Amino acid sequence: MIGTGFKKRSTNKDTLQLIVLFSMLIIIILIAGILKPGFLTTKHLITIVHDTSILGISAIGQSIVILTGGIDLSVGATMLVADAVGAYLLGGQNRIIPILICLALGLIIGAINGAGIAFLRIPPFIMTLGMMALLTGSIFIFAKTSGFASPILRYLSIEKLGHIPFLVIIWIFLTVIMTIIMRLTVFGREVYAIGSNPIASYHSGVKNKKIIFFVYVISGLFSAIAGLFLLGYTGVPELTYRGGGLGIDYTLSAIAAVIIGGTIFTGARGGVERTIFGVLVLKILFSILTMMGMSGSGKLIAQGLIVIVIVGIYMKLENIQGFSLKIRK
Amino acid sequence: MRIRKIIGEWYIYILMILIWIIASLITPYFRQTSVFMTIIVFSVPLAIVALGQNLVILSGRIDLSVGSILALSTVVASITMKDNLFIGISLPLLLGALIGFINGIVVSKFRIDSFIMTFGMMAICQGVGLLIRDYPGGIIPSTYIHFILKESRNIAIMPLSILIIVLLVGEFLLKRTNFGRSVYAIGNDDLIAYRSGINVTFIRTAVFTISGFTAAVAGLFLSAVMASGDATVGALYPLDSITAVVMGGTILSGGRGDYKGTIGAVLILTSLVRIFNLIGINIWYTYIAKGLLLLMIVAIRMFGVKQEREAVL
Numbered sequence: 001m002i003g004t005g006f007k008k009r010s011t012n013k014d015t016l017q018l019i020v021l022f023s024m025l026i027i028i029i030l031i032a033g034i035l036k037p038g039f040l041t042t043k044h045l046i047t048i049v050h051d052t053s054i055l056g057i058s059a060i061g062q063s064i065v066i067l068t069g070g071i072d073l074s075v076g077a078t079m080l081v082a083d084a085v086g087a088y089l090l091g092g093q094n095r096i097i098p099i100l101i102c103l104a105l106g107l108i109i110g111a112i113n114g115a116g117i118a119f120l121r122i123p124p125f126i127m128t129l130g131m132m133a134l135l136t137g138s139i140f141i142f143a144k145t146s147g148f149a150s151p152i153l154r155y156l157s158i159e160k161l162g163h164i165p166f167l168v169i170i171w172i173f174l175t176v177i178m179t180i181i182m183r184l185t186v187f188g189r190e191v192y193a194i195g196s197n198p199i200a201s202y203h204s205g206v207k208n209k210k211i212i213f214f215v216y217v218i219s220g221l222f223s224a225i226a227g228l229f230l231l232g233y234t235g236v237p238e239l240t241y242r243g244g245g246l247g248i249d250y251t252l253s254a255i256a257a258v259i260i261g262g263t264i265f266t267g268a269r270g271g272v273e274r275t276i277f278g279v280l281v282l283k284i285l286f287s288i289l290t291m292m293g294m295s296g297s298g299k300l301i302a303q304g305l306i307v308i309v310i311v312g313i314y315m316k317l318e319n320i321q322g323f324s325l326k327i328r329k
Numbered sequence: 330m331r332i333r334k335i336i337g338e339w340y341i342y343i344l345m346i347l348i349w350i351i352a353s354l355i356t357p358y359f360r361q362t363s364v365f366m367t368i369i370v371f372s373v374p375l376a377i378v379a380l381g382q383n384l385v386i387l388s389g390r391i392d393l394s395v396g397s398i399l400a401l402s403t404v405v406a407s408i409t410m411k412d413n414l415f416i417g418i419s420l421p422l423l424l425g426a427l428i429g430f431i432n433g434i435v436v437s438k439f440r441i442d443s444f445i446m447t448f449g450m451m452a453i454c455q456g457v458g459l460l461i462r463d464y465p466g467g468i469i470p471s472t473y474i475h476f477i478l479k480e481s482r483n484i485a486i487m488p489l490s491i492l493i494i495v496l497l498v499g500e501f502l503l504k505r506t507n508f509g510r511s512v513y514a515i516g517n518d519d520l521i522a523y524r525s526g527i528n529v530t531f532i533r534t535a536v537f538t539i540s541g542f543t544a545a546v547a548g549l550f551l552s553a554v555m556a557s558g559d560a561t562v563g564a565l566y567p568l569d570s571i572t573a574v575v576m577g578g579t580i581l582s583g584g585r586g587d588y589k590g591t592i593g594a595v596l597i598l599t600s601l602v603r604i605f606n607l608i609g610i611n612i613w614y615t616y617i618a619k620g621l622l623l624l625m626i627v628a629i630r631m632f633g634v635k636q637e638r639e640a641v642l
Contacts, residue, residue, distance in 0.1 A: 071444075121631045122624060123581050125391075129568060130624040137616030245568060245616075252448060265442045297463070300456030304449035308435070311445045 014269075017262050017317055021277050024310070025284070032288040039291065046163060052283040053171040054230050056276065059254040059261075060178050061222030063275045066258050067182070068195045068215050069267030070117065070124035075223045075254050076247025077135040078109050080238060082227030084139055087147035087237035094150045103224050109135070110220020114213035124216075136246035143239065149231045157232030167229060174222070178272045191215060195267025256303075257282050260310050281310070341577055341593035341626075348597060352604040359607055366485040370478070370554065372592075372599045373488050373495075374399070375569060377547040379577075379591045380499045381429075381540030382570040387503070388536045389516040389583030390443035394432060395544040395570055396563030397454035398425050402548025404458045407467025407558025414473060421545045428454060429541020433534035451567070458560030465559035469552050477553035491550070492592070499588035512536060516583025572619065573598055576626050597622070 033040035058075050065072040082102040089098030109131065116127040149157075156166045182188035190211050193201035202208050231237060261278025263270025285306055289299045336343065353359045378395050385392040402421035410417025432450055436443045479487035503509035511532045514522040523529045544566075552558055571581075576594035579586025601615050 116624065116628070120628045122627050125571075125581055126575055126623065126627050129572065130620040130627075132568075133572075133616045133620030133623070137613045137618075137620065140613040141611055141617075248568075256445070256448065259442075259445055265444060295460075297456040297459035300452045300459065302456075304452030304454075304456065306449075307452070308441065308446060308449035311441050312435075312439055315440050 014262075017314060018274070018277075020313060020317070021260075021262060021274075021281065025277060025281055028281070028284055028288065032284070032291070036288075036291050039288070042163070046160075046165065046168075048284055048287050049168050049280070050165040051287070052279050053165070053167040054226050054233060055250070055253055055257060055283065056171045056279045057174060057229065058223050058226035058250060059257045059275045059279055060174060060272055061219030062251075062254045063258045063261070063263050063270070063272050064178070064182065064191065064215050065124070065219045066255075066263050066265060067191055067267055067270065068212060069198070069265075070212070070215070071128065071255070071265075072113065072216065072219045073125065073128040073245075073248075073251055074109065074113060074131040074135060075219065076250030076252075077132045077139075077245060078106055078220055078223035078247075079227035079230060079250055080247040081109070081135055081139055081143075082106055082224040083231045084143040084237040084239055086153075086228050086231045087149060088143065090147060090150045090153070090231075092148035092150065094152050098150075099153075099228065102228055103221065106220040106222075106224020106227070107217055108220070110217040110223075111213070113220065114216035117216060118209040118212040132245045132248070132251075139239065139246060143237075147237060149235050153228060153232035154235060155232075157229050167233070170229070172276075174225070175272060175276055182272050187211070187214070192268050195269075253282065256307050260307065262314060264314075282306075338578075338590075341590045341597065345593050345597050345600070348600060348604070352600070352607075356604075356607050359604065362483050364603060364607070366480075366483065366488075368596065368599050368603050369492060370485055370488045371602075372595050373492050374547040374551045374554075375566065375573060375599065376492055376592055376595045377495055377543050377550065378566050379570045379573045379595055380495060380588060381543035382567075383499070383574045383577075383579060383586070383588050383591050384503075384512055384536045385443070385540050386571070386574050386579055386581060387516045387583055387586055388512050388533060389519070390436060390533070390536075391571065391581075392432065392447045392537065392540045393444065393567045394428065394447040394450040394454060395540060396566035397451045397458060398428050398541050398544035398563070399548040399551065399566055400560050400563035401425075401428075401454045401458040401461075402545040403552040403555070403562060404462045404467070404558040404560050406549055406552045407469060408461065410470055410473065410552075411468040414470060417473075418549060421549055422542060425545025425548070426538050426542040429538040429544070430534060432541065433537030436537060437530045437533040455560065455563075462558055462560050465555075465557050465562075467558040469556050469558075474553045474556055477550060488550075496589065496592050499592075503588055508532070508535070513584055516585075518584075569598065572623055576623055578630070 029040070029045075038044060058079055062072055062075055082105060085105060086098055086102045089095070089101060113124075113127055113131055116122045116131075117124050122130075156170070159166060161169065182191065190201065190206045193204070193206055194208055194211055198208055257278040258270075258275050259265070259278070260281055261270060261274035261276070263274055263278075282303075286299065286303070289302050294302065349359075358364060378399060382392055382395060402425055405421045405424060406417050409420050428450065432443075432447055435441055435446050477487055478485065503512070511522065511527045514525070514527055515529055515532055519529050547566075548563075551562065555562070573594040574586070574591050575581055576597070577586065577588075577590030577592070579591065598619060601618050602612070605612060605615050605618075
């Protein structure tokens with residue numbers, strides 16, 4: 001945090017970063033359009049965006065957490081818990097209570113995370129890592145991998161309003177709401193203040209602990225929402241265990257998307273609205289690589305390279321003053 | 330006061346012995362040496378990976394790529410080892426060190442966050458590993474396996490001595506060398522370390538190189554245990570090694586901690602799996618136990634540091 005705490009937030013660099021991101025998005029799409037003529041059709045682009053929305057929703061919560069200088073590793077696990085519990089309780093019928101239970105589950109998981117981080121002062125990385133382990137264990141012990149999504153959930157996740165899928169509308173709506181909250185309310189400004197310098201914010205009267213607590217609660221809620229829509233999108237619960245922990249793929253993709261969007265780990269730079277671009281860049285690149293007929297291993301390599309290169313460009317733009325870029329983990 | 334200090338330093342071993350006593354009271358099988366030997370054998374790879382991870386975390390960074398470097402190392406070993414044992418051992422080690430070096434140089438020179446850099450590297454190494462070998466297989470010479478897993482009178486001599494050597498090397502490196510002190514200094518505050526004449530870039534690169542190297546060493550050990558190469562074997566290691574390091578008393582923001590605690594935590598983590606297996610508890614309960622233990626230990630430790638961090642989160 002040396003040198004960054006007192007630096008004035010330069011709007012020029014923020015705009016420049018956004019321009020880089022935006023032009024990168026356009027260039028990628030254009031190149032893909034030239035290479036594969038089928039890419040640049042409206043229908044295909046909408047399909048890609050539709051595919052992206054679930055990751056987008058879970059990344060909203062993650063970006064707020066990262067804005068405070070924290071990290072939430074339990075996003076994917078919370079998603080899959082909501083997914084499995086929702087499927088089991090819904091059982092293919094339109095019921096409101098199971099949906100509410102899932103959302104409450106997200107809130108509770110978030111609240112436990114928040115309480116551990118804010119009141120017991122466990123570092124966010126460890127708290128959410130432990131939470132992920134707890135959720136991984138409990139879901140495989142208690143959950144039944146059965147059940148279906150309710151028709152309404154399925155309708156909302158798959159069907160379209162005109163040409164635009166409902167899911168995309170929901171994603172944009174949630175992002176707009178969160179952007180307004182983050183940019184225009186006291187809560188949002190306090191989140192940025194904590195991310196920028198927690199000691200300074202504490203001494204200027206921000207209730208650090210309360211804000212941090214609610215940030216993780218919000219993250220849990222958004223993960224649960226994303227999990228429910230994932231259930232609607234696939235129809236049946238997804239409970240595959242792919243090493244490391246429950247839903248670790250979703251978690252890491254969400255973190256990568258947030259970082260590509262220009263929100264940085266040290267906190268207070270970037271915003272929820274940026275994450276849209278991050279998610280889109282990540283997903284469009286993937287879909288291009290798939291269209292080029294690249295194998296799974298090739299895609300992994302490309303993903304790694306892309307993440308490193310994009311963040312490398314940002315760091316070049318940032319031109320951090322001072323020596324270190326220490327993370328408050 | 331003295332007792333409190335001793336408990337503070339050795340709490341993980343006290344916990345380990347408690348767990349072992351309880352386990353041996355519950356199930357008679359746990360009193361056999363063979364069970365302990367299995368625990369030792371399965372602790373070795375995680376302990377070796379955790380040495381590199383411990384150094385990285387002490388220097389205030391994090392390394393997520395250890396798992397896929399380990400997997401890549403088993404894959405390369407499974408291909409090269411059958412022709413020439415020397416190349417089969419040295420090539421994975423060189424490769425691991427090289428990947429670690431790239432991590433280190435990018436993190437220290439270009440100042441890309443270590444989480445993102447090693448996350449990207451994790452994907453790249455996994456991709457390369459799958460490209461070379463997309464399903465487990467390959468040949469590991471039986472002479473090599475017998476040498477690595479050498480047993481006599483029911484005691485796994487070789488794994489046990491590897492564990493002890495790694496423990497001694499780690500403690501020596503951290504506590505008795507200039508390099509170790511520099512790692513602590515960087516972890517506390519790299520600007521101050523820089524101003525006091527420590528070559529921060531060099532130390533940081535070296536730390537990541539060692540982490541890549543140790544991951545490759547663990548891969549070589551694991552390839553003997555599995556008798557094959559597997560590009561997906563490393564998925565658990567990044568988070569497990571971080572868990573072990575943090576449980577062992579190293580602070581995630583760097584500068585404080587040691588390696589003997591990490592070894593204790595590794596032994597606890599592998600014992601839990603064994604014990605749950607022997608008692609016949611659903612294996613997924615180990616995840617719950619792992620998560621709860623981690624959170625409890627860190628919460629209790631944070632209880633000690635009260636005043637100084639009241640405002641800071």
